[in-house]
Amino acid sequence: MSMRNTRIPAIAVVAAAALTAAACGSGSSSPKSAGSSSTSSNASNSASSSSDSTAPATMTWWHNGTSDPVLGLWQKTADAYHAAHPNVTIKIDPIQNEQFQTKVPLALQGSNPPTLYQQWGGGGEASQLSSGKVMDLTAAASSWIGDLGPAAAGWQVKGKQYGIPYDLHVVGFWYRKDLFTKAGITAPPTTLDELNADVAKLKTAGVTPIAIGSKDRWPDAFWWESFAVRECSLDTLKTQIPALKLSDGCFKKAGEDLTAFLATKPFQNSFLGTPAQQGAGSSAGMVANGQAAMELQGDWELGTMTPLTTDKNLNSELGWFPFPAISGGQGDPKVALGGGDGFSCTTGAPPACADFLKYIDSPEVQTQIAAKSIGLPVNPAAASALTDPTLQTAFQYSHSASYIQTYFDIAMPTNVGQALDSAVADFFAGKGSPQTIVDSVSQTASGNNK
Amino acid sequence: MRQSLHSVLLWVRRPRPKLRRRAELFVLLSPATVLFLGFVIAPIGIAVYYSFYSWNGYGPLTDFIGLKNYSDALSGTVFHTAVQHNVELVAFSLLLQLPLIVALALLLNRRMRGRSVFRLVVFAPYLLSEATAAIVWTLMLSPDGFVDKMLRSIGLGSLIHGWLGDPGIVFYVLFVVITWKYLGFGVILLLAGLQAVPAELREAAAIDGASSWQATRMVVLPLLGPTIRIWIFLSVIGSLQLFDLVWIMTLGGPAHASTTMVTYMIDHGYRGNEYGYGSAVSVVVFVICFAFALAYQRYVLRRDTDGALTRAAG
Numbered sequence: 160m161s162m163r164n165t166r167i168p169a170i171a172v173v174a175a176a177a178l179t180a181a182a183c184g185s186g187s188s189s190p191k192s193a194g195s196s197s198t199s200s201n202a203s204n205s206a207s208s209s210s211d212s213t214a215p216a217t218m219t220w221w222h223n224g225t226s227d228p229v230l231g232l233w234q235k236t237a238d239a240y241h242a243a244h245p246n247v248t249i250k251i252d253p254i255q256n257e258q259f260q261t262k263v264p265l266a267l268q269g270s271n272p273p274t275l276y277q278q279w280g281g282g283g284e285a286s287q288l289s290s291g292k293v294m295d296l297t298a299a300a301s302s303w304i305g306d307l308g309p310a311a312a313g314w315q316v317k318g319k320q321y322g323i324p325y326d327l328h329v330v331g332f333w334y335r336k337d338l339f340t341k342a343g344i345t346a347p348p349t350t351l352d353e354l355n356a357d358v359a360k361l362k363t364a365g366v367t368p369i370a371i372g373s374k375d376r377w378p379d380a381f382w383w384e385s386f387a388v389r390e391c392s393l394d395t396l397k398t399q400i401p402a403l404k405l406s407d408g409c410f411k412k413a414g415e416d417l418t419a420f421l422a423t424k425p426f427q428n429s430f431l432g433t434p435a436q437q438g439a440g441s442s443a444g445m446v447a448n449g450q451a452a453m454e455l456q457g458d459w460e461l462g463t464m465t466p467l468t469t470d471k472n473l474n475s476e477l478g479w480f481p482f483p484a485i486s487g488g489q490g491d492p493k494v495a496l497g498g499g500d501g502f503s504c505t506t507g508a509p510p511a512c513a514d515f516l517k518y519i520d521s522p523e524v525q526t527q528i529a530a531k532s533i534g535l536p537v538n539p540a541a542a543s544a545l546t547d548p549t550l551q552t553a554f555q556y557s558h559s560a561s562y563i564q565t566y567f568d569i570a571m572p573t574n575v576g577q578a579l580d581s582a583v584a585d586f587f588a589g590k591g592s593p594q595t596i597v598d599s600v601s602q603t604a605s606g607n608n609k
Numbered sequence: 610m611r612q613s614l615h616s617v618l619l620w621v622r623r624p625r626p627k628l629r630r631r632a633e634l635f636v637l638l639s640p641a642t643v644l645f646l647g648f649v650i651a652p653i654g655i656a657v658y659y660s661f662y663s664w665n666g667y668g669p670l671t672d673f674i675g676l677k678n679y680s681d682a683l684s685g686t687v688f689h690t691a692v693q694h695n696v697e698l699v700a701f702s703l704l705l706q707l708p709l710i711v712a713l714a715l716l717l718n719r720r721m722r723g724r725s726v727f728r729l730v731v732f733a734p735y736l737l738s739e740a741t742a743a744i745v746w747t748l749m750l751s752p753d754g755f756v757d758k759m760l761r762s763i764g765l766g767s768l769i770h771g772w773l774g775d776p777g778i779v780f781y782v783l784f785v786v787i788t789w790k791y792l793g794f795g796v797i798l799l800l801a802g803l804q805a806v807p808a809e810l811r812e813a814a815a816i817d818g819a820s821s822w823q824a825t826r827m828v829v830l831p832l833l834g835p836t837i838r839i840w841i842f843l844s845v846i847g848s849l850q851l852f853d854l855v856w857i858m859t860l861g862g863p864a865h866a867s868t869t870m871v872t873y874m875i876d877h878g879y880r881g882n883e884y885g886y887g888s889a890v891s892v893v894v895f896v897i898c899f900a901f902a903l904a905y906q907r908y909v910l911r912r913d914t915d916g917a918l919t920r921a922a923g
Contacts, residue, residue, distance in 0.1 A: 260879055260880065260882070261879055264665075264666030264667055264882070264884070265666075267667055268666075268667070268668075283882075286665050286666075286667055286882065287667050288667075289665075289667045289668035290667040290668045291668065373774075373862075373863065374773070374774075374859065374860060374862060374863070375860070376860070376862070427752070428752055428771060428774075429752055429770070429771020429772075429773075429774030429775060430774060431771065431774035431775070431776070431862065431863035431864075432751075432771055432772070432773030432774025432775075432779070432859065432862075432863065433751075433752075433774065438748065438751075440748070440751040440752065440753075440754065572665070572882075573665070573880075573881060573882035574665065574877075574881040574882055574883045577876070577877075577880050577881040577882075578881070581876075584862060584863070584864065585864045585865070587863075587864075588776055588862070588863040588864030588866075589776075589864070590864045606663065606677075607681075
């Protein structure tokens with residue numbers, strides 16, 4: 160599942176574990192008790208709109224916002240919904256991001272799963288369906304899911320909506336304008352050739368061109384996947400990734416492009432041991448502190464970088480550009496690599512569950528997601544609340560994308576996605592070939608990649 | 610009547626010692642037994658059961674694949690690498706750590722100024738949690754971190770490497786950190802063992818003309834035997850189960866260069882959602898550790914623990 164949202168809570172927990180050797184404590188907090196059970200038809204805000212949510216209900220909510228601003232926002236959202244629907248009580252259980260991997264399978268096996276829980280869509284969501292406990296939200300969301308645009312497709316399995324996103328992520332280059340200027344680069348590269356030229360210029364200027372957090376493996380995968388998205392036609396992406404057979408030559412070509420790119424030695428020294436997000440020595444920290452000029456990362460990177468530096472002017476130093484086009488590639492340069500965060504309801508959930516998800520995607524809540532830079536809002540109506548110009552650039556790109564290809568490891572079943580990440584990471588370390596990356600997917604899918 | 614009641618009571622009382630003994634055993638042992646069965650034996654059994662299925666953690670176990678998970682693991686190149694790392698770790702521990710520990714323990718057992726400070730310094734790393742040690746060392750070993758700066762300041766800048774980023778050396782770097790972390794434990798254990806070596810024996814050897822080195826080698830070390838054998842046991846089991854430190858410092862990478870059996874298990878079982886396969890790997894790890902423990906108890910520790918862990922009559 161996703162290792163790449165709410166990074167900061169994850170780091171905080173690692174630090175806490177280091178100090179106390181005991182990391183737990185997901186204090187659950189529930190807003191006020193249900194109070195009167197009057198029918199909730201007072202439409203005082205946009206939270207009330209469903210006609211079904213009249214029966215008293217308690218919903219447990221597992222989300223990964225273990226620290227502010229997400230923690231506070233979700234508490235506020237639950238309180239507001241409860242105020243508008245006094246008969247619906249929401250019991251919040253913030254859970255540390257990485258724990259979802261183990262807690263969700265156990266909960267869906269058990270008889271008392273949470274009413275709604277964090278959902279990253281794609282192959283992980285598809286795997287969860289075999290538990291029979293994930294609610295089909297297609298009908299409940301049919302009247303408003305269209306407002307979210309093409310992004311909602313990432314939470315569909317075989318055309319049915321089993322999860323609803325609340326924010327979007329898009330992968331692109333974060334770069335430092337000051338270091339680009341120092342190297343004499345006047346505009347961000349739009350083609351791979353330009354990128355290569357800029358790497359050379361930065362090296363000449365004595366600047367580490369690109370930082371990468373290869374220790375965590377998935378940043379490596381971003382590179383290979385970005386090359387694949389530019390080399391492969393939209394049709395190939397749409398058919399071969401779900402089929403787990405990357406037989407088109409474009410996927411192998413992506414590995415060959417990567418070989419050539421790695422040969423230019425664009426990354427920092429001993430990047431194989433660099434973490435993506437932890438500490439000033441991480442790839443995020445290097446860009447934040449001006450030790451590297453670029454990083455291929457998600458839109459969340461601003462929030463990751465900010466705590467890793469004392470530079471108050473960080474925001475104005477940073478810029479963003481999408482992965483450049485590759486001449487001769489069959490890919491559409493307007494296809495974005497990305498993903499997002501969402502929620503699923505479980506089968507025992509009351510109708511209020513889907514209604515609550517609708518409220519989360521309403522402009523009222525979406526505006527706050529944007530304003531607090533939690534992510535790119537999934538509802539375009541909230542885009543104007545994005546204050547940071549760099550995030551606005553990223554949002555414009557994702558919003559005008561012809562297709563958002565979910566990160567391959569999330570789009571595929573978890574075991575296949577992890578095998579792919581691992582194969583790409585091996586490739587970065589000099590083990591394997593463009594073909595072994597491609598083969599890792601089909602072999603794992605057929606149960607033979609150990 | 611009264612007489613007969615008494616005799617009945619006597620009759621009842623007669624087997625009481627045996628019954629009472631059993632009741633006592635039952636009362637005293639049952640809580641531990643229940644916990645042991647519930648939290649040790651049952652999970653092992655369940656892991657064995659899961660290991661026969663291809664299972665991603667969701668839904669019922671329907672895809673029975675027999676021993677395929679085991680054959681996959683045992684024939685897999687990455688798992689072989691992991692096993693090899695664990696075996697190397699055991700070998701390094703015995704060949705490099707043990708002499709170091711014995712030497713330090715003998716040194717710190719001498720009367721000298723500041724002895725307790727030295728003991729504290731050696732023992733302190735063991736008091737840190739493994740996670741703390743891992744994070745501290747990760748920071749020190751990062752490029753331009755403390756280690757690099759120190760090497761440069763003493764003119765050894767040419768020795769600087771990508772300590773955690775070079776697949777060729779990362780495993781040895783981890784071994785140094787592990788040694789730093791666990792040296793103190795072995796030293797404390799051996800210091801305790803040295804207290805049990807009577808000073809008279811050393812004196813007697815000295816009177817008989819033995820040099821200090823001879824007295825150490827012929828008298829002290831043999832008497833330290835039981836302590837050393839216990840340390841070896843703990844060290845080997847620890848080496849086979851190594852996880853936290855590696856996971857935090859390298860996640861088993863780069864390119865599996867520092868993978869151990871347990872990081873491999875977590876990688877596939879949890880991160881890859883291959884619960885059936887992960888269970889099979891965990892069973893393999895368990896069997897290896899269990900076989901070692903049994904064999905070691907049977908052939909090496911038997912005389913040391915005679916009467917304590919084994920029946921006196923055995």
